[in-house]
Amino acid sequence: MKRWNGWGEESISMPLPSRAKALLRETIGPGRKQSSCDIQSVAARVPQTGLPASAPADTDPTVRVLHARGQSTPDWIALRSGNISTFPDGVAFPENSRDLQRLLDFANDSGAVLIPYGGGTSVLGHINPLALDRPIITVSLSRMNALLHVDETSRLATFQAGILGPDLEAGLKSKGLTLGHFPQSFQYSTLGGWVATRSSGQQSLGYGRIDDLFQGGLLHTPRGRLHLPAHPASAAGPAIQDMVLGSEGRMGILSEVTVQVRPLPEMERFHGLVLPNWETAVSAVRGLVQEEIPLSMLRLSNAEETQSQLALSGQDRMSDYLFKYMRLRGIDPRAACMLLVGFTGTASRVRHGKRQAISLLKNRHGALHLHRFPGNSWARNRFRAPYLRNTLWEEGYAVDTLETAVTWDIVTQTMRGMEQALRRGLEEEEEGVHAFSHLSHFYPTGASIYTTYIFRVASSPEETHRRWRKLKHAASRVIVENQGTISHHHGVGTDHRDYLRAEKGELGVSAIKALCEHFDPRGIMNPGKLV
């Protein structure tokens, strides 16, 4: 069974290795063990629904609790403490376009609000009901999860938007195809959610972002249906597809999505290397990307993340051996940066890419090649890492992440600025913050920075929330000051909304607002999110 107030299946738990515990105790102090409330006690406090009995929605309190929050840190604080201030008044489970139309008609007539809900893995408050004086229906797309059509000639596949990652890939695999979109939330997020948040998968370097894969579909707006045909390219004015990407449920509900697919790769390899220091490592990955070496994945951890990941891996003997090996080869383990490189495609493409990349990294940048062991370990655990968040919370530590994308010239200053702001963020409270980063999505002009920070859960949910807000604001300010984007792939939701103006300008924000209002003149679609 899926956890109602944490990540993933209840049957899976990942213990916190003793070295990781020691590292956290040393950097930020011992955590205070946390217990959490049960769903029955929260369901018992859910207020009366504001919907009439005729509304096309399930008003059962437990169902309403299960759709009340996503996966952001404020969501976790609310879910773990049971202090949930708002719930949807009901949850609808449409099965087809007719059901969607009925919901839109109901909302148009009654003034009720609709929140499209894919997998609920948002980390920015996208699917949270806000305090409104109108009833709120969360629209779960979970029953709209079929593979509708595959055009093998054009390599296009059309799905209902509520399909989850594993089901989507299973449907394509039977035809020898793949989408290749693997966000870390792959197991619990949906195709519609990926499009609506402009998601990016772990192998975006090879397969592209969802922006590149999304070709068309069907959007049910309060003003009617919008068909988005899958043209290979078009010069017929601005692309409506681009307006739907990142629309966060504000323009309507995607019922169908057409994506570009590819043949399943003949071969896939993930290799690990160690670079002697950050400056060399950044220059090396920039070289790989700008020289267009065929890669499907790069992930460059800074020294702090390399140390933290090795501690979190629990493989102490292997880590000790690795440190010894580095020293032997003249690399200081405290400065070393772990790089994972993925090669995907035909056997000859993989062999060619590998030869070029490894030789450039070793000969030009002094990298130590660790071969496939670290890469295989990453691939095996690529969707398991978020389970540590459950364990860390229980041990009294909150974990959150921040991400941006900036041009190559300011990658290092932005990353250091974000980490610095986080580490100093709770000085007034005399609390430490553990922060580390990696680069994980790459472009010829720059890269995305992904920073993880860990701080201690406070004695009250209100205080933990206050600390989180302070940290989030401090690091987001650094992003804005460096003219980075407030999000490379998580989106905007409520938590990034106030930073959007700095990036898009007054005119840009009002254009987005006008677009949402055009499709949704009565403001029934997910109000308060994005803009």
Ligand SMILES: Cc1cc2nc3c(=O)[nH]c(=O)nc-3n(C[C@H](O)[C@H](O)[C@H](O)COP(=O)(O)OP(=O)(O)OC[C@H]3O[C@@H](n4cnc5c(N)ncnc54)[C@H](O)[C@@H]3O)c2cc1C
């Ligand atoms: C542990 C973890 C790891 C993550 N890793 C990644 C990652 O690697 N890459 C990445 O990009 N993101 C990642 N995320 C963030 C999140 O998974 C993505 O934003 C994802 O795209 C959300 O999909 P979802 O189906 O869960 O959407 P939801 O969270 O349900 O909804 C997100 C937004 O999309 C809208 N929406 C959903 N479905 C539809 C629809 N059919 N029509 C219209 N609007 C819709 C909602 O209204 C909401 O505004 C991660 C999150 C977690 C918790």
